[in-house]
Amino acid sequence: MFDARPQHNDQHREYLHHRVAQFRQQVQRRLDGSLTEEEFRPLRLKNGVYLQLHAYMLRVAIPYGTLNPDQMRMLAHVADTWDRGYGHFTTRTNIQYHWPKLVDIPDALEALASVGIHSIQTSGNTIRNINADAFAGAAADEIEDPRPWAELLRRWSTDHAEFQFLPRKFKISVSAGKQDRSAVSAYDIGLRIVEQDGERGFQVWIGGGLGRTPILGQVVREFLPQADLLPYIEAILSTYNLTGRRDNKWKARIKITVMERGLDAMRADIEEEFVRRRAEFSGFDQEILAGLRAEFAAPEFRDAPTEAYEAARAANPGFRSWTDTNLHEHRIPGYASATVTLKAPGVTPGDATSAQMRLIADLAERFGHGDIRINHDQNIVLPHLRKADLPEIYAALREAGLATANAGKISDIISCPGMDYCTLATARSIPIAKDIAAHFRARGLEDDIGEMKIRISGCINACGHHHLGHIGILGLDRAGVENYQITLGGDGYEIPTLGQRAGAGFPADEVVPAIDRVMDAYLELREGPDERFIDTYRRLGVAPFKAALYPANA
Amino acid sequence: MSKGFTPSPATPGVITANDLRMGHCVWMRDDSWTADPSQAELYEDQAIAELALLNAISQAGTVVGPYLVEARRGADGRPEPTHFREEFRRTGPTNYTDDQQAEFEASHV
Numbered sequence: 001m002f003d004a005r006p007q008h009n010d011q012h013r014e015y016l017h018h019r020v021a022q023f024r025q026q027v028q029r030r031l032d033g034s035l036t037e038e039e040f041r042p043l044r045l046k047n048g049v050y051l052q053l054h055a056y057m058l059r060v061a062i063p064y065g066t067l068n069p070d071q072m073r074m075l076a077h078v079a080d081t082w083d084r085g086y087g088h089f090t091t092r093t094n095i096q097y098h099w100p101k102l103v104d105i106p107d108a109l110e111a112l113a114s115v116g117i118h119s120i121q122t123s124g125n126t127i128r129n130i131n132a133d134a135f136a137g138a139a140a141d142e143i144e145d146p147r148p149w150a151e152l153l154r155r156w157s158t159d160h161a162e163f164q165f166l167p168r169k170f171k172i173s174v175s176a177g178k179q180d181r182s183a184v185s186a187y188d189i190g191l192r193i194v195e196q197d198g199e200r201g202f203q204v205w206i207g208g209g210l211g212r213t214p215i216l217g218q219v220v221r222e223f224l225p226q227a228d229l230l231p232y233i234e235a236i237l238s239t240y241n242l243t244g245r246r247d248n249k250w251k252a253r254i255k256i257t258v259m260e261r262g263l264d265a266m267r268a269d270i271e272e273e274f275v276r277r278r279a280e281f282s283g284f285d286q287e288i289l290a291g292l293r294a295e296f297a298a299p300e301f302r303d304a305p306t307e308a309y310e311a312a313r314a315a316n317p318g319f320r321s322w323t324d325t326n327l328h329e330h331r332i333p334g335y336a337s338a339t340v341t342l343k344a345p346g347v348t349p350g351d352a353t354s355a356q357m358r359l360i361a362d363l364a365e366r367f368g369h370g371d372i373r374i375n376h377d378q379n380i381v382l383p384h385l386r387k388a389d390l391p392e393i394y395a396a397l398r399e400a401g402l403a404t405a406n407a408g409k410i411s412d413i414i415s416c417p418g419m420d421y422c423t424l425a426t427a428r429s430i431p432i433a434k435d436i437a438a439h440f441r442a443r444g445l446e447d448d449i450g451e452m453k454i455r456i457s458g459c460i461n462a463c464g465h466h467h468l469g470h471i472g473i474l475g476l477d478r479a480g481v482e483n484y485q486i487t488l489g490g491d492g493y494e495i496p497t498l499g500q501r502a503g504a505g506f507p508a509d510e511v512v513p514a515i516d517r518v519m520d521a522y523l524e525l526r527e528g529p530d531e532r533f534i535d536t537y538r539r540l541g542v543a544p545f546k547a548a549l550y551p552a553n554a
Numbered sequence: 555m556s557k558g559f560t561p562s563p564a565t566p567g568v569i570t571a572n573d574l575r576m577g578h579c580v581w582m583r584d585d586s587w588t589a590d591p592s593q594a595e596l597y598e599d600q601a602i603a604e605l606a607l608l609n610a611i612s613q614a615g616t617v618v619g620p621y622l623v624e625a626r627r628g629a630d631g632r633p634e635p636t637h638f639r640e641e642f643r644r645t646g647p648t649n650y651t652d653d654q655q656a657e658f659e660a661s662h663v
């Protein structure tokens with residue numbers, strides 16, 4: 001059977017069980033006093049275990065956002081058995097459990113290992129979870145399925161001895177569509193599969209990252225032949241490993257190395273190292289890749305008539321609205337990819353209950369070739385659905401509170417956990433997201449506003465990617481009171497742009513009215529319903545929206 | 555937050571940490587720890603607070619990351635947080651109501 005995640009062979013499973021046994025001993029040694037907290041902390045972090053405000057947090061990687069139904073069911077089982085019945089999906093396609101007890105975590109990891117998933121390298125100064133387009137293997141505009149490449153990178157980077165102590169954490173994303181859906185400019189390395197003169201290769205970006213110094217990546221290599229991927233990536237990592245700063249945590253990411261040394265100097269070192277590295281590669285990686293391509297072969301799509309689908313659209317306005325908003329074009333006629341947003345009114349963005357996870361697993365198994373994706377927007381994607389099955393799928397989703405027709409709309413907000421959970425937070429982000437979503441739903445403006453990306457972070461670490469939001473919101477602590485700074489005009493995909501800070505921050509209860517004024521200004525200023533907020537912003541610049549935000553200054 | 559904070563009768567403080575085994579928030583009282591913040595010891599004297607903090611740090615087999623943080627004496631004489639971060643540590647996340655939480659737990663299969 002087609003398996004969305006062909007990676008739990010015996011060897012991989014044995015390795016994971018070995019790692020869990022090791023961690024179990026480390027926990028025991030911490031509890032019996034043989035390890036101090038200072039000694040234990042880096043060990044627990046290497047296994048994805050953080051200590052947050054109210055509890056430990058376990059971060060589990062979902063490589064390139066891909067899960068099969070058994071894995072999704074296991075995520076639900078962990079939520080039920082060792083947590084509080086839900087999990088939080090993040091922009092880097094990890095799942096975070098907010099309530100595990102330290103003493104239980106080895107058991108939870110053991111259970112996850114039985115389906116081939118783990119927490120290794122979800123923290124620490126290593127190569128983190130590899131991200132890819134959530135519509136991989138399905139999108140109509142795709143040049144090539146990026147998952148074999150993402151899996152190759154995952155295997156290569158897991159426990160790679162040379163890159164376990166990088167100056168800082170390191171994130172890689174692979175995009176394969178004509179349109180970038182993986183925000184490659186916001187990663188330490190972003191890879192875009194491209195074609196040139198009939199040959200496939202990668203456009204390689206480096207030095208992107210948000211956080212307290214947001215910087216967009218730059219293209220370091222316009223065209224890299226596909227077979228050279230691993231030696232070239234190694235050359236980048238090794239150059240960074242040697243020249244990245246280790247004296248100051250805030251200047252240690254590769255974006256600062258590129259900024260301080262200049263792209264040309266970095267490129268010269270990378271290219272020189274690349275020549276050496278390439279000579280060391282025997283072609284073994286290409287053999288593995290060939291195997292992976294076979295394992296990721298597309299499922300067998302069936303002939304898929306769409307009459308029933310069209311009839312249901314005509315008969316059911318709710319279904320029509322959901323299909324208008326939440327479907328993405330599939331490369332096979334009669335099929336579609338559906339985004340199941342975790343953004344129903346009143347819920348915490350990115351949270352799913354164990355019952356919802358199980359439903360998704362069942363639907364994927366019954367209708368979706370057993371394939372489930374988590375996307376950058378903290379939503380779930382079922383990539384391969386026959387349109388004829390969508391009415392039944394929609395009805396089941398609706399029952400579970402998962403059929404909100406808002407993908408890409410103003411209530412489809414990315415929000416980090418903020419001060420409701422995170423120990424680094426300076427303010428809450430979830431309640432702001434909920435208030436904005438509820439407000440625009442109540443005003444009935446969501447469809448009229450159309451595409452709108454709001455991103456919220458609870459501190460300058462920018463896990464909510466607020467710099468890339470059409471509207472970005474950053475929560476700060478101003479003299480002991482939560483205060484929110486607004487940025488405008490950011491975009492992570494089409495024309496990578498960092499949002500521009502609009503002016504003074506707003507107290508929590510003034511954020512919704514402020515966004516409301518910006519939306520009213522947009523609706524007033526746009527040239528027609530087809531002109532999206534970001535288009536109006538690009539046409540007119542920040543001034544009219546600033547005036548809307550700060551009417552007293554206008 | 556605790557950095558540079560000196561307790562005094564006008565600005566008293568409490569010592570708080572997370573439980574090592576379970577992770578939940580705890581507050582110091584006498585020589586031990588309570589999960590009930592209203593039971594926390596309120597320190598008004600710098601020297602006593604610093605000694606208590608040293609004692610807390612020495613209990614690394616029980617708690618993680620103890621720190622001294624400002625609190626106020628509430629109307630009933632019990633300590634109350636002065637900063638919203640400590641308020642959330644006391645009350646838990648604000649994004650789920652108790653009812654919603656009970657519902658998740660009840661729906662476990």
Ligand code: SF4
Nearest residue numbers: 416422425458459463
């Ligand atoms: S942005 Fe800040 S508050 Fe939000 S999750 Fe990241 S570190 Fe925590």
